[in-house]
Amino acid sequence: MRELRFEDVTVRYGTERRGLTAVDGVSLTVPAGAVVGLVGESGSGKSTLARAAVGLTPTTGGRILLDGEPVPHRGRRPVQLVFQDPYSSLDPRMTVGSSIAETMPPSLRRRADRRAEVARLLELVGLPAERADRYPEELSGGQRQRVALARALAGEPQVIIADELTSALDVSIQGAVLNLVRDLQRRLRLSILFISHDLAVVRYVSDHLAVMYLGRIVEHGPAADVLDDPQHPYTRELLAAVSSAQPPDSDVADAEPADPHHPPPGCRFHPRCPVGPLVRTEREICLDTEPDPTGRRHHAACHFAAAAPPLPDRGDSR
Structure with a gap:
């Protein structure tokens, strides 16, 4: 069992003037022998982070470490990537x-x-x-x-990165593959970074959970804690989408993600946030000041994480 750690990792494509920062200062740890679920919408930077971990995409900044040493990308490769499309x-x-x-x-x-x-x-x-x-x-x-x-x-390998492992499979097959992943992890004592856009899939296999939005981790912690008491509005929206077939209560929540080439200033989620400045006009800080997750529960990158309203009862959807 070995620990995989991302320290302030940045991946940028293109030039300074006409480029895209796909991963922006991500710090995340996959503890030895644990499964960390990484969830977020398409385009959030999840797959780019996975490719950087195995050397398929060069990093612009930061470090990727295996038990405190740089991940080797030549010869025997202790970190292996399972791609999305079989x-x-x-x-x-x-x-x-x-x-x-x-x-x-x-x-x-x-x-x-x-x-x-x-x-x-x-x-x-x-x-x-x-x-x-x-x-x-x-x-x-x-x-x-x-x-x-x-x-x-x-x-x-000592670490497996599974990138959208079940997204190309029929729903009837997904469960069997997820059971296989969990069984292999326990039998072989692997460390796994399990990437998906589907929170229902990630919650099934994960010990820890990280949520990614527009290139950044916006919340992370023990899976049960994050799922039972999500602090970031984006995490809450993802959970609501899993537990209910009802459309969002707000046009703001239903808005498209921001252009990753030109992320909004301040909190990157504020143009879609159902409790942000487009709904609560007094919360102007979200428009121009990046949230500091230091000291917040689940390291939530939200100025008003503690003020979030309670989630509706999810019943048997968990």
């Missing part, structure tokens, strides 16, 4: 067995040993060993995602 993450020209064997450590040189290890990994993710001779096009979406997990595990 239909494009596997090479259609390679058999399942070849795809899995490709990421194995060089110490497994004998063909028989590699084939035995492929069979073991397939069985570990709930697939029969004979699937090794199949091609991705012969498998269902859920089976492909299991193969993608086996491929990541073949590299003998």
Whole structure:
């Protein structure tokens, strides 16, 4: 078990004048042997953070550490990423067995040993060993995602980053894959960063929960605490969307996210905030002053986190 830590990580694309800061000063810890759920809308920077962790996207600032040391991106890679789309993450020209064997450590040189290890990994993710001779096009979406997990595990990682693991799967298959992830985490004692836009999915597997909006973490803490007593209005909106099919009570809450190329000044959520300055005009501080999460419950980046109204009863939706 190893700890993955992001320290003030920034990722910027483009030039200074015409660029996009996709990840803006993110600090987040994935404790050893724990599952941290990272949730937020599309475009919030979640996948960029994941790609930066495995070296696919260069960072502009900050550090990404594994047990206090920079994450190695050459040779054996202790942090492995499972991509969102099982239909494009596997090479259609390679058999399942070849795809899995490709990421194995060089110490497994004998063909028989590699084939035995492929069979073991397939069985570990709930697939029969004979699937090794199949091609991705012969498998269902859920089976492909299991193969993608086996491929990541073949590299003998200490940390897995699962990026929207179930979003491309049918609802009927999602539960089985989530159960598999939780089972693998416990059996192999892995540390996992589980990324999703779906709070209902994240809450099922996570020990800790972080909420991301427009490139920044706006709230994080133990999953049960954040879900039972969310402090940031954005987190509350996400929970309300999960627990109710009713439309938002306010046109402000239903507004589109801000342009990430030109994030609003002050609190980035204020143009959509149902308890912010567009609704409560006396809360002008939100318009031009960034919230300081220091000392706030769940490190909520909100000037008025403690003043949030109680959530409606979610009943059996939890």
